[in-house]
Amino acid sequence: MPNGHVIRGSRVGSVPERLAERYEPAPCRPVTYWCRNGHHTQIRIAAEAEAPPVWDCPRCGYPAGQDAQNPPGRVRSEPYKSHLAYVKERRTDAEGEAILAEALAELRRRRGTG
Ligand SMILES: [Zn+2]
Numbered sequence: 001m002p003n004g005h006v007i008r009g010s011r012v013g014s015v016p017e018r019l020a021e022r023y024e025p026a027p028c029r030p031v032t033y034w035c036r037n038g039h040h041t042q043i044r045i046a047a048e049a050e051a052p053p054v055w056d057c058p059r060c061g062y063p064a065g066q067d068a069q070n071p072p073g074r075v076r077s078e079p080y081k082s083h084l085a086y087v088k089e090r091r092t093d094a095e096g097e098a099i100l101a102e103a104l105a106e107l108r109r110r111r112g113t114g
Helices: 004-009 012-022 072-076 083-089 093-111
Strands: 028-033 042-045 054-056 063-065
Touching: 028 054, 063 072, 083 093
Parallel strands: none
Antiparallel strands: 028 042, 028 063, 054 063
């Protein structure tokens, strides 16, 4: 730092301004994350750095992702999907209820309570 002596010798009040003029921040780019609660937060990361796929929402703490239409929290809110749930997705509600009734009947039969 060739300017070190100059700064040290100058008046204190003039230093911050000169430093601010000379200071060049590293290039950054904004990255926006959405959580499942509809919050979005924008962070700035170094331009050459890879953005983390998930960022904790600062407002609710849920994981937030870069895809506004598909925040990661939504997936985690359905941690378990039974076979029946998948079946019901492919069928109408009425069919699903019939299958559910069948399944319950089968369950009761196995337990000996039917
Ligand atoms: Zn949130």
